[in-house]
Amino acid sequence: MTVQSNIYPTKALQEMDAAHHLHPFSDMKALNQEGSRIITSATGVWLTDSDGNRIMDGMAGLWCVQVGHGRTEIADAVHKQMVELSYYNTFFKTTHPPAIELSRKLAELAPPHINRVFYCSSGSEANDTVFRMVRYYWDQMGKPDKKVIISRWNGYHGSTLAGTSLGGMKAMHAQGDLPVPGVHHINQPYWFGEGGDMSPDEFGLHAARELEKAIDEIGENKVAAFIAEPIQGAGGVIIPPDTYWPEVQRILKERDILFVADEVICGFGRLGRWFGSDYYGIEPDLMPIAKGLTSGYLPMGGVLVSDRVAEGVVGKGGDFNHGYTYSGHPACAAAALANLAIIEREGLVERVANDIGPYLKERWLKLADHPLVGEARMTGLVGALELVPDKADRHKRFKDVGVPGLLCRDISFENGLVMRAVRDSMIISPPLVLSHEEADFLVATAEKTLNDTYRILKRDGWMG
Numbered sequence: 001m002t003v004q005s006n007i008y009p010t011k012a013l014q015e016m017d018a019a020h021h022l023h024p025f026s027d028m029k030a031l032n033q034e035g036s037r038i039i040t041s042a043t044g045v046w047l048t049d050s051d052g053n054r055i056m057d058g059m060a061g062l063w064c065v066q067v068g069h070g071r072t073e074i075a076d077a078v079h080k081q082m083v084e085l086s087y088y089n090t091f092f093k094t095t096h097p098p099a100i101e102l103s104r105k106l107a108e109l110a111p112p113h114i115n116r117v118f119y120c121s122s123g124s125e126a127n128d129t130v131f132r133m134v135r136y137y138w139d140q141m142g143k144p145d146k147k148v149i150i151s152r153w154n155g156y157h158g159s160t161l162a163g164t165s166l167g168g169m170k171a172m173h174a175q176g177d178l179p180v181p182g183v184h185h186i187n188q189p190y191w192f193g194e195g196g197d198m199s200p201d202e203f204g205l206h207a208a209r210e211l212e213k214a215i216d217e218i219g220e221n222k223v224a225a226f227i228a229e230p231i232q233g234a235g236g237v238i239i240p241p242d243t244y245w246p247e248v249q250r251i252l253k254e255r256d257i258l259f260v261a262d263e264v265i266c267g268f269g270r271l272g273r274w275f276g277s278d279y280y281g282i283e284p285d286l287m288p289i290a291k292g293l294t295s296g297y298l299p300m301g302g303v304l305v306s307d308r309v310a311e312g313v314v315g316k317g318g319d320f321n322h323g324y325t326y327s328g329h330p331a332c333a334a335a336a337l338a339n340l341a342i343i344e345r346e347g348l349v350e351r352v353a354n355d356i357g358p359y360l361k362e363r364w365l366k367l368a369d370h371p372l373v374g375e376a377r378m379t380g381l382v383g384a385l386e387l388v389p390d391k392a393d394r395h396k397r398f399k400d401v402g403v404p405g406l407l408c409r410d411i412s413f414e415n416g417l418v419m420r421a422v423r424d425s426m427i428i429s430p431p432l433v434l435s436h437e438e439a440d441f442l443v444a445t446a447e448k449t450l451n452d453t454y455r456i457l458k459r460d461g462w463m464g
Helices: 010-020 028-034 072-084 097-109 123-140 161-166 200-218 244-253 276-280 307-315 330-345 348-354 356-369 403-415 436-459
Strands: 039-043 046-049 054-056 114-120 148-152 183-186 223-228 258-261 286-289 301-306 373-379 382-387 420-422 425-428
Touching: 054 436, 072 330, 097 114, 097 330, 114 123, 114 307, 123 161, 123 223, 123 258, 123 286, 123 301, 123 307, 148 200, 183 200, 200 223, 200 244, 223 244, 301 307, 330 348, 348 356, 356 373, 356 382, 356 436, 382 403, 382 436, 403 420, 403 425, 403 436, 425 436
Parallel strands: 148 183, 148 223, 223 258, 258 286
Antiparallel strands: 039 046, 046 054, 114 301, 286 301, 373 382, 382 425, 420 425
């Protein structure tokens, strides 16, 4: 969908990008041959590229632009803060008003048993912090043997050394001889892909009890924590069965093990509650946060710390020898405060729960009727479509997993909608400000994309 003439030298920019810029998670040889897509501006839920094409941002950037693009209130708050105090660190017994106020605000929004925050610049750094804080806590509590952190295959907790190790992405583990020692992975609660002949409720209990089995095998005296996303995002929007989280909570409450709920994607209204933990009624000891904290306007992350863990980290005394140059950066904190104020003032959390979330879900789930879709799922404003070669058999997969998904992703871009492909799942996570009309466009464009993809796959012999 073109809205203006090309005012940028696209080819020249692509050549410069290819010569100097290494992109994350990219095959740079292939990308440089094709040429990068160059986004030049954005407003609301819409992006504009260097050729004048208008594209709906169905992924809110990377799961993060809750309040939409182009909010001048955030830019003004950052400008004001930069003029007053552009930067100072929070080492050396020092702090500043934006970090103090943001800490108070986050404690107000978090569950009642969480009242402190440790700052960093991203979700990856937040999970590096979790890795160290969990082990430090148990050292402080006189239980230094509690070192193992249990995580889930196909979970995602960032791309740093500790974050990649905590995550369960085998392709990432294959680069760099990971995971590091002390991380144990269990199966994920992915009913569509791994539930076999069990009902969703049966499988939810089965998957939860994988945790119990792992604890018993490793030994409770050696297990420090269990880390998991309320809904697995980068793994393909894996929404656990209703039986899963209550059983996990039971298992953890019966044992002396910390619970880490990775809220980097699910936090700040994505599921229609402030945090995914609120949505599922779970009580974590630590909550890594990022993304929606600033709506991506500036990089900021953190770890929300429960009173229990804070007592071990703070109450016992001594230095926690961990931190970052930009921990609690004043301009980032100002962006976060302005962003949270918009979310509250416009009632975006409630809007996801009671208005745009149900509106989009009703229409999104109807895409399950398409001959290419095995399952459509959505909670709040995060959803997925499972592409399958044979709609009648949930257990069948495409002969070359991932190829149909990438085809569908590229067609979606051409049709004017950003959808992300994970294996052969098409996932969305639009800004919380999505209107009803824009939701209609999203679903209509997704359906057109499915039709276009299906025709090609059918023609080329991919369908059962």
